[in-house]
Amino acid sequence: xxxRAGLFDSKGMLLASAKRPIQTWKPKPDFVQxxxxxxxxxxxxxxxxxxxxxxxxxVKGIGFDATCSLVVxxxxxNPISVDPSGEDPEQNIxxxxxxxxxxxxxxxxxxxxxxxxxxGGTISPEMETPKLLWLKQHLPQSYxxxxxxxxxxxxxxxxxxxxxxxxxxxxxxxxxxxxxxxAEYEGSVGRWSRDYFDKIGLADIVQDNFEKxxxxxxxxxxxxxxxxxxxAATELGLEAGVSVGVSIIDAHAGGVGMLGASxxxxxxxxxxxxxxxxxxxxxxxxxxxxKERHIPGIWGGYFSAMVxxxxxxxxxxxxxxxxxxxxxxxxxxxxxxxxxxxxxxxSPYEWLNRRLEQMVLEREVPYLSMLIKDLHVYPxxxxxxxxxxxxxxxxxxxxxxxxxxxxxxxxxxxATIDAIAHGTRHIIDExxxxxxxxxxxxCCGGGTKNPVFLKExxxxxxxxxxxxxxxxxxxxxxxxxxxxAAGKYETIPLAMKGMxxxxxxxxxxxxxxxxxxxxxxxxxxxxxxxxxxRTIMN
Numbered sequence: 001x002x003x004r005a006g007l008f009d010s011k012g013m014l015l016a017s018a019k020r021p022i023q024t025w026k027p028k029p030d031f032v033q034x035x036x037x038x039x040x041x042x043x044x045x046x047x048x049x050x051x052x053x054x055x056x057x058x059v060k061g062i063g064f065d066a067t068c069s070l071v072v073x074x075x076x077x078n079p080i081s082v083d084p085s086g087e088d089p090e091q092n093i094x095x096x097x098x099x100x101x102x103x104x105x106x107x108x109x110x111x112x113x114x115x116x117x118x119x120g121g122t123i124s125p126e127m128e129t130p131k132l133l134w135l136k137q138h139l140p141q142s143y144x145x146x147x148x149x150x151x152x153x154x155x156x157x158x159x160x161x162x163x164x165x166x167x168x169x170x171x172x173x174x175x176x177x178x179x180x181x182x183a184e185y186e187g188s189v190g191r192w193s194r195d196y197f198d199k200i201g202l203a204d205i206v207q208d209n210f211e212k213x214x215x216x217x218x219x220x221x222x223x224x225x226x227x228x229x230x231x232a233a234t235e236l237g238l239e240a241g242v243s244v245g246v247s248i249i250d251a252h253a254g255g256v257g258m259l260g261a262s263x264x265x266x267x268x269x270x271x272x273x274x275x276x277x278x279x280x281x282x283x284x285x286x287x288x289x290x291k292e293r294h295i296p297g298i299w300g301g302y303f304s305a306m307v308x309x310x311x312x313x314x315x316x317x318x319x320x321x322x323x324x325x326x327x328x329x330x331x332x333x334x335x336x337x338x339x340x341x342x343x344x345x346x347s348p349y350e351w352l353n354r355r356l357e358q359m360v361l362e363r364e365v366p367y368l369s370m371l372i373k374d375l376h377v378y379p380x381x382x383x384x385x386x387x388x389x390x391x392x393x394x395x396x397x398x399x400x401x402x403x404x405x406x407x408x409x410x411x412x413x414x415a416t417i418d419a420i421a422h423g424t425r426h427i428i429d430e431x432x433x434x435x436x437x438x439x440x441x442x443c444c445g446g447g448t449k450n451p452v453f454l455k456e457x458x459x460x461x462x463x464x465x466x467x468x469x470x471x472x473x474x475x476x477x478x479x480x481x482x483x484x485a486a487g488k489y490e491t492i493p494l495a496m497k498g499m500x501x502x503x504x505x506x507x508x509x510x511x512x513x514x515x516x517x518x519x520x521x522x523x524x525x526x527x528x529x530x531x532x533x534r535t536i537m538n
Contacts (some may be wrong), residue, residue: 001034003042007050010488012499013472014472018046018051025085025091030102032095036071036079038151039093040235042161048237061486062160063221064230064252066152068174070094070131073155075147083371086139093152094131097282097318099383101130104137108200115176115196120298121391125173126318128175133201149213152167152173153247160232160244163225165264166214169248172305173314175213178293180303185215187359189304219308220256221245221484221492223503245485251284251316252306253477258442258468259288259307260286260496263505271310275428275438277457278474279447283385283420285315285427287436295434297387298427307492313436318391319382321447326381327416328352333409340406353452367512369456369519372415375399376519378526379419386525387430396526415459416461417453422523423461428461442466442502444473458508460516497502 001024006017020042025033051059072080072092084100094100105125109116116123123130128151135143150158151170159162168189171177178191184191192213197206197534205212218224222354224244233240248256256278276286288310292301301315319326328334328348341351359371376398383391397412428438441463447453448467458465471474480495489495 002044003039004472004475005043005046006048006472006479008476008479008499010477010483010499012470012476012501014470014475016050016130017181017472017475017508018049020045024095024353025083027085030099031084032098033082033091034069034093034095035090035093035157036073036152036159038091040156042262042458044235044237044347056238059238059242061245061482061484062238063245063253063481063485063498064153064156064160064247064485065250065474065478066156066247067096068126068128068170068249069096069152070128071148071150071152071155072142072146073148073150074403075143077148080142080145082135082139082142084138084409085140086346086492094135096126097389098131099125101125101134104133105130107133111195111199113196113199113382115178115193115235117294118172118176118178118300119303120294120386120389121296122387123176124299124385125391126385129197129200129480131265132205136202136204147212148244151249152271154214154248157224157244157247160228160236162231164214164228165216165218165224165246167247168217168219169252169305171214171327172219172250172253172302173299177217177219179305183292188215188217190217191221204385207514219304220248220307221481221495229343243482243485243487244327245481246304248477248481250474251278252266252280252286252312254284254444254474254479255286255288255306255477256492256496257470257473257475257477257500259286260493261442261466261502262497263440263466263502272436273439275431275441275463277424277441277443277445277448279320279443279445279453281319282385283317283424283427283445283447284321285424287313287431289313289436291435293436295387295430295432297389298430299386307496313431315386317420317423318378318385323379323395323412323420324416324447327412328409331409331412332404333406333466336406337409349450351414352410353450355533356414359407359410367459368414368452369418369459369510369512369515370400372411372418375411375415376522376526377412377415377419378523379416379423381391386427393530398522398526414452414456416517417450417456419523420453421457424457425461425520426523430465436461440464440466441501442468444468444471454506459505459512460510460520462508462513464508465506467503467506473500511514
């Protein structure tokens with residue numbers, strides 16, 4: 001993983017950027033941990049690198065985004081270990097993709113609490129309350145010492161301002177906060193469900209009056225406290241008092257950075273037609289509407305959790321970029337691929353894409369996916385986030401032979417990308433059944449820099465794909481929060497309109513639709529087969 005920073009002007013133009021690696025530990029299967037101190041240090045290095053070439057006084061506002069990972073601190077704001085050994089306090093973050101809390105998520109789901117309708121009916125082990133329950137049950141000493149449980153974006157604003165304000169984005173999306181209901185605390189928006197925490201075994205959180213998870217919950221982009229603290233300003237190389245906006249989750253920052261863009265000179269945006277796809281290690285699928293919708297297996301409706309005043313529905317795939325890399329770099333031809341790619345001065349992905357183009361010509365097929373007519377992948381290698389909401393699902397491949405050449409790796413790579421695109425189609429289908437009319441996908445993130453990934457998603461979903469003019473749409477979304485906090489724009493929607501622009505458009509190949517309909521049917525058949533196998537073996 002990495003920390004990144006970007007400097008933007010008020011029109012949304014990227015002036016400078018920097019990137020620094022961060023550490024990740026995986027002590028056991030399904031356990032993924034990071035360090036809040038390491039992340040903050042990487043953030044500071046990125047900002048200082050940018051500011052070394054700029055006038056620090058020109059920076060008027062700061063926005064933070066981060067993954068929805070759980071940060072644990074004691075009463076003195078020191079880190080507390082989340083490692084299963086209980087040792088090494090520096091490892092104090094349970095990363096979003098960590099699945100240690102599957103059993104705790106099952107316990108919560110068995111309560112059938114009303115709050116669960118806001119997470120599509122089924123809570124995920126990637127959310128925070130199952131992780132809190134895991135800490136309480138498996139690391140009681142760490143849990144007892146903890147005085148602060150932050151979502152990582154909120155930790156960053158706390159570290160920058162010394163203010164414990166939490167974001168509606170993090171609390172509503174990942175901690176079951178009810179942002180649409182009347183405020184319980186003065187100066188806050190929405191309320192916690194006391195009954196929910198009592199019922200799932202976290203009554204101590206209620207007894208502490210929710211101090212550990214936050215009692216001042218505010219909309220994204222609103223100015224936090226007195227702005228940048230003296231200490232943080234020194235560490236970042238900026239001026240104290242610079243406005244800091246209430247934070248946002250990274251994928252949601254991408255949604256803010258893209259969804260408001262004018263496409264083909266449209267003056268009015270119909271958000272019910274648009275989906276933001278943020279692709280990276282995993283993928284997130286974000287849609288907003290003025291209407292409250294509850295879709296089985298799709299998170300939300302979340303009120304004001306991405307754009308204030310709008311309801312958010314959020315689908316996702318737990319492993320997309322991570323799955324593609326797994327397929328490529330765990331194949332026994334990966335060494336040969338690296339050698340060939342280096343010889344051609346290409347990345348492994350570029351080499352595979354070029355080879356697939358050659359195979360289309362050699363085999364005289366009308367379009368790329370015809371190469372994998374008899375090869376099928378089911379993509380839930382790390383469980384299914386949406387819309388099946390089953391973290392226990394596994395990946396599947398049908399159509400393997402005894403051949404294992406570089407060409408076979410290229411075909412398996414293509415079949416994996418197509419499987420991920422069928423997963424996106426499944427999410428869109430469920431959203432559209434519930435009132436959305438999605439026909440346009442606006443994309444950003446690592447995976448969306450791959451032309452095969454993009455073209456296959458257009459053809460398989462049947463949607464028009466639009467790329468933002470600014471590739472770093474997640475950084476741009478955070479910059480919009482900083483712009484609103486600094487008063488450059490009055491609201492997030494105005495910042496979206498003023499700072500984002502659409503770029504290239506990719507239209508689907510309608511001639512391939514019937515072929516992909518058949519493959520989509522097989523995508524569902526593979527899931528049914530897995531369920532039958534599970535029943536037989538159990």
